[in-house]
Amino acid sequence: MRFLLGFAYITLKENVRRKSFYGVVVVYLVSLIFSRILMEFSLQDPSKVLADYTYSFLSLFLFLSVLFIATDTMAKDIEKKSVYLVLSKGITRDAYIFGRMFGFLVFTLALVSLLGTLFLVGLWVLNDLTVGVFRKEVHIAGGLVVLLSLWVKIFLLSTVVLFLSTFMSNFFLVFLVSVVVLIAGSSVENLYHFVSIEKERISAIVRYTVTFLFYVLPSFSSPGPDVVLGLQKVEARHVSLDLLKAVAYSGFLTVTGVLIFRKRELA
Amino acid sequence: MLISLAVLFFGVSLLLSFLISKEVKKGVTERYVLPTRMYLMFVPRDLVWGVSDLGFVNTLAFIGYSVERGAIDKETALRIYDALYAVTLYNPRYFDPYYVGNAFLTWETGLYREAIDLLKRGMRYVDDWRIPFYIGFNYFYFLGENAKGAEYLSLAAKHPQAREYNLIPLLASRLYYEEGKIEVALALLKEQLKVMKNESMKGAIRVRIVTLERAKRIYEAMRVFERRFGRRPGSLEELVRAGLVPKDIRDGAGGRFYITSDGKVRSERVLFPIRKKALEKK
Numbered sequence: 001m002r003f004l005l006g007f008a009y010i011t012l013k014e015n016v017r018r019k020s021f022y023g024v025v026v027v028y029l030v031s032l033i034f035s036r037i038l039m040e041f042s043l044q045d046p047s048k049v050l051a052d053y054t055y056s057f058l059s060l061f062l063f064l065s066v067l068f069i070a071t072d073t074m075a076k077d078i079e080k081k082s083v084y085l086v087l088s089k090g091i092t093r094d095a096y097i098f099g100r101m102f103g104f105l106v107f108t109l110a111l112v113s114l115l116g117t118l119f120l121v122g123l124w125v126l127n128d129l130t131v132g133v134f135r136k137e138v139h140i141a142g143g144l145v146v147l148l149s150l151w152v153k154i155f156l157l158s159t160v161v162l163f164l165s166t167f168m169s170n171f172f173l174v175f176l177v178s179v180v181v182l183i184a185g186s187s188v189e190n191l192y193h194f195v196s197i198e199k200e201r202i203s204a205i206v207r208y209t210v211t212f213l214f215y216v217l218p219s220f221s222s223p224g225p226d227v228v229l230g231l232q233k234v235e236a237r238h239v240s241l242d243l244l245k246a247v248a249y250s251g252f253l254t255v256t257g258v259l260i261f262r263k264r265e266l267a
Numbered sequence: 268m269l270i271s272l273a274v275l276f277f278g279v280s281l282l283l284s285f286l287i288s289k290e291v292k293k294g295v296t297e298r299y300v301l302p303t304r305m306y307l308m309f310v311p312r313d314l315v316w317g318v319s320d321l322g323f324v325n326t327l328a329f330i331g332y333s334v335e336r337g338a339i340d341k342e343t344a345l346r347i348y349d350a351l352y353a354v355t356l357y358n359p360r361y362f363d364p365y366y367v368g369n370a371f372l373t374w375e376t377g378l379y380r381e382a383i384d385l386l387k388r389g390m391r392y393v394d395d396w397r398i399p400f401y402i403g404f405n406y407f408y409f410l411g412e413n414a415k416g417a418e419y420l421s422l423a424a425k426h427p428q429a430r431e432y433n434l435i436p437l438l439a440s441r442l443y444y445e446e447g448k449i450e451v452a453l454a455l456l457k458e459q460l461k462v463m464k465n466e467s468m469k470g471a472i473r474v475r476i477v478t479l480e481r482a483k484r485i486y487e488a489m490r491v492f493e494r495r496f497g498r499r500p501g502s503l504e505e506l507v508r509a510g511l512v513p514k515d516i517r518d519g520a521g522g523r524f525y526i527t528s529d530g531k532v533r534s535e536r537v538l539f540p541i542r543k544k545a546l547e548k549k
Contacts, residue, residue, distance in 0.1 A: 027275050034278055041324045045362040049320055052358070056317025063311070150313075186311035190357065194308065197356060197388075221312035231360045231394075 003095065004102045011103025012110060015069055021111075024065050028115055031057040032122040036130060047127050047136035051225035054126075055146075058119045059222070062154050063182065065111060070104060070158040071175045074165035097166065097258045101250075104158040109151055116147040123228065142227040145234050149222035149243060156218055156246045157182060163253040166261040185220050188213045218249045299329040301350035307357045319358040326350040326364075330371055344376035348385070355388055365389035369401040379409045396426035400435060407442050417442035421455050430459070433468040437475055449483045477519030482532045485524060488512045489532075499530055 015021060035053035042049040077083045077100075086096055124138045160181050164174045192214035195207050223239060226232035302322030310318045330347060333339050351368045354361070365386055372382035383405050389398045400423035407416025420439035423429055436459040443452035456476050463469050485503070488511035492500045495509070503526055506512045516524060522535035 027278070030275065031278060034282070037282075038320070038324075041320075041327070043363045044366055048361050049363075052316035052320045052361070056314045059311075059313035063313075182311060183309065186313075187309055189312040190308045190310070190315065193312070194304070194356060197359070219312075224313070225316055226360045231392075 003091070004099055007099030008103045008106040011073070011100065012107050015073070015107050016110070018069070020065070020068070024061050025114065025118070028057060028061050028118055029122075031061075032118070032126065036126050039126075039131075044134050046131045046134055047138075047229060048225075048231070050127055050131065051123060051138075051229050054119055054123050055225035055228065058115055059150060062111060062115060062150060063157060063220070066104075066108060066154045066158050067161065067175060067178055067182075069107075070161035071165070071171055071178065074100070074162060075169075075171040075174070078165070078169060079171075093261050093264075094258045097162070097254065097261050101159060101162060101254045104162065105155055108155045108158055112147055112151040112154065116143075116150070119143075120147070120228075136229045136231070139228060139230040142223075142230060142234060145239065146222045146224065146227055149239065152243050152246045152250075153220045153222060156250050157220060159250040159253045159257075160218075163257040163260075166257040166264060181218070182220055185218050188217050189219050189221055215245070218246065299325060299332070301326055301329060301346060302353045303349060304353045304356060307353055310357075315357045319354045320361065322350065323354045323361070323364055323367075326354070327367065330367070334375065339376055341376070344372065344378055345381075347376075348372060348378055348381045351385060355385060359388060359392040362389075362393055362395060365393065365398060365401075369405070373405055373409055377409075379405055394426075396423045396429035396435075399423040399426070400429070403439070413442040414446045414448070417446065417448070417451075424455065424459055430462050431465050431468055433459075433463070433471045437471060440475060440479065444479065444482070449479055449486070453479050453483070474519035478534055481516055481518060482524065482534070485512055485516070485526075485532045489526070489530070500526060502526055 032054055035050055035057060038053050039046050039050045077086075083096065087093065091099070120138070120140060120143045123143075124140075127135060127138055157178065161174060161178050164177050168174050168177070188210070191210045195202055195210045199207070219242060223232065223234060227234055302319060302325070307315055307319060307322070326347060329350075333343055333347070348368070351364045351372075354364045355368075358364075368385045369382055372378040372385070383402055386398050386402045386405075389395075390402070399419045403416045403419030403421075403423060405416075406412045406419060417439045420435055420442065424432075424436040424439055429435055436456055440452035440456050443449070443455070453476060456472050456479070460469060460472050460476070463472065485506065488506045488509075489500055491511055492506060492509055500506050500509075503512070503516075503524055507514050507516075518524060518534035524532055524534050527533055
């Protein structure tokens with residue numbers, strides 16, 4: 001446990017030191033103002049537009065940050081041979097992968113807490129101070145559920161990167177494949193959403209195939225901004241199953257990564 | 268740092284491209300990229316919220332351009348319908364596309380069924396009385412389907428946000444009346460009376476209830492008359508002479524009833540009793 005905490009501390013420290021970490025925070029603050037400007041295009045639903053943009057920017061920055069940072073961390077470890085230093089200290093390969101995974105868990109939590117707080121506070125302030133007649137209330141409890149879900153999902157993405165890094169040595173290849181996995185997972189989610197809305201117009205075979213893929217493939221989305229505005233109720237069963245699936249995926253990818261990394265040639 | 272610069276650059280270029288497209292709109296209008304179901308499917312689920320909102324703004328700009336250009340052909344109208352359909356498919360709780368779809372697809376292009384189709388999806392996701400109201404209005408005003416119109420207007424009237432608007436139940440009851448469903452109209456108005464708080468709004472409802480109850484009485488008298496004499500009564504006076512209705516029967520606002528040539532009971536002042544009363548007082 002002490003070893004895991006140590007690894008988490010190192011991962012957090014090396015990533016917080018990056019200037020890009022602060023850059024993301026600043027750019028997200030700018031995007032909040034940008035969202036407020038875009039809100040002007042709304043006719044009768046400004047709160048919804050504000051929530052949509054601020055949330056989309058939040059998830060965009062979270063996924064981009066995790067993709068870049070996780071890929072870069074693993075690539076640097078192997079390219080700069082710092083992994084040798086770790087392994088020479090008596091830490092096993094299995095422990096190294098578990099340590100990195102735990103490090104990403106803590107780092108993603110820190111990232112979501114920081115950007116998530118900016119999102120909730122920014123949305124609440126902009127909504128309360130600048131939206132007039134058609135204002136909808138911001139539900140902090142719903143927002144926290146969304147942030148929890150986002151944390152689990154970006155952690156899942158970081159384990160995808162970790163898994164790919166255990167057998168791919170090319171930084172760009174890992175990044176590219178991770179993006180493909182992200183888009184594939186998201187497209188299936190969109191397809192599932194499409195099929196559940198258009199039930200009557202779609203054949204049973206297509207419907208069952210999409211439903212099967214939706215439950216089998218990893219999903220990367222959270223309940224979304226509608227929950228933050230209280231427009232959609234949090235379906236506890238659905239959300240917990242979704243999170244359980246993401247955690248199971250992360251566990252599976254980490255264990256498989258450990259098994260692959262045991263046999264990897266590092267020289 | 269590189270990422271933040273890239274993201275900043277992306278944001279600035281998005282803003283600049285919007286401003287530039289606004290400037291040179293007239294030259295490049297044919298290049299409007301409207302959202303489609305297919306292209307939104309490849310957008311990550313968490314980004315689809317913002318992307319669909321942007322797609323809606325683009326659709327709005329396209330509508331503006333099309334209206335400005337003059338005639339809107341069916342192909343253009345269907346393109347707009349498809350874009351609004353795609354936006355509402357992936358972002359179904361966003362009210363604006365339903366609002367614009369209702370206004371544009373009906374008044375400007377005559378795609379009434381498509382507008383209703385879009386609004387019916389809205390009813391499943393958006394908790395707003397205006398959506399069933401729009402559907403009801405489209406049914407009775409554009410398609411002449413009074414029964415369906417009344418059904419949706421009653422749904423709008425029962426919505427907690429619309430309880431204080433007496434015009435909706437009055438309109439719905441009128442449509443039910445036209446369809447010969449006086450009982451349903453009365454039930455709707457009585458239910459509305461229970462939940463309304465504003466006394467002046469309640470007044471108009473009470474007047475309508477009295478009118479409908481008396482009209483119902485006349486219809487019943489007409490049926491008795493038909494059974495007794497084997498023909499329809501030609502006027503209200505015939506019913507009075509037969510002793511089936513009292514001589515001084517009036518609607519809720521004091522207006523006279525009469526029977527039309529097609530056998531319908533009408534009142535002089537059933538639509539705007541309050542206004543007429545105010546004018547009489549003046």
